[in-house]
Amino acid sequence: GAVVSQHPSWVICKSGTSVKIECRSLDFQATTMFWYRQFPKQSLMLMATSNEGSKATYEQGVEKDKFLINHASLTLSTLTVTSAHPEDSSFYICSASISSGQETQYFGPGTRLLVL
Amino acid sequence: AQSVAQPEDQVNVAEGNPLTVKCTYSVSGNPYLFWYVQYPNRGLQFLLKYITGDNLVKGSYGFEAEFNKSQTSFHLKKPSALVSDSALYFCAVTLGGYSTLTFGKGTMLLVSP
Numbered sequence: 001g002a003v004v005s006q007h008p009s010w011v012i013c014k015s016g017t018s019v020k021i022e023c024r025s026l027d028f029q030a031t032t033m034f035w036y037r038q039f040p041k042q043s044l045m046l047m048a049t050s051n052e053g054s055k056a057t058y059e060q061g062v063e064k065d066k067f068l069i070n071h072a073s074l075t076l077s078t079l080t081v082t083s084a085h086p087e088d089s090s091f092y093i094c095s096a097s098i099s100s101g102q103e104t105q106y107f108g109p110g111t112r113l114l115v116l
Numbered sequence: 117a118q119s120v121a122q123p124e125d126q127v128n129v130a131e132g133n134p135l136t137v138k139c140t141y142s143v144s145g146n147p148y149l150f151w152y153v154q155y156p157n158r159g160l161q162f163l164l165k166y167i168t169g170d171n172l173v174k175g176s177y178g179f180e181a182e183f184n185k186s187q188t189s190f191h192l193k194k195p196s197a198l199v200s201d202s203a204l205y206f207c208a209v210t211l212g213g214y215s216t217l218t219f220g221k222g223t224m225l226l227v228s229p
Contacts, residue, residue: 107161110159
């Protein structure tokens with residue numbers, strides 16, 4: 001149980017295009033979903049927290065207009081990287097929590113984004 | 117602010133030998149502590165957690181960790197390492213509730229045959 005999927009697992013795009021990444025909780029309803037970014041050989045950095053039906057809460061330094069997050073249902077959250085640039089290339093990982101808290105998070109497999 | 121320190125970038129151990137991956141934390145309250153493992157190009161897999169109770173926590177794949185409040189540590193251990201244990205290991209801490217889950221920078225474990 002508690003499986004989280006992400007789609008796509010890999011995406012390569014041209015600079016200036018927008019990319020949407022989906023995060024789904026497959027066998028539970030996620031009150032809260034989280035989006036992380038991981039640079040090579042570095043730790044996970046929390047980008048934003050989203051609750052179903054409300055606006056996402058972004059961490060300091062994360063551009064909300066650049067990284068659009070939609071949490072339309074209790075099983076789906078999307079991250080859209082708008083007008084992507086090479087510096088946006090990274091590994092993006094989502095997680096989902098049954099509760100509002102962060103202590104019980106189930107992580108997705110991650111999405112590798114390469115912007116050319 | 118809460119923080120997690122993983123002092124070793126890499127730990128090397130021979131297969132069959134015991135392994136330890138170190139973690140210390142800093143929080144202003146009672147911590148919830150976690151260990152996760154990450155294989156290349158994959159997300160995080162949960163290994164174990166300490167919330168309350170027995171200081172020795174047993175988790176997946178034969179791993180265990182001991183919560184030491186006086187030393188603010190939560191080291192990950194395994195009695196006998198396997199080559200397949202080679203991966204990146206993250207320690208994380210939160211105070212629970214809406215408190216952020218803060219990750220350490222990760223320790224690469226390399227188990228040689």
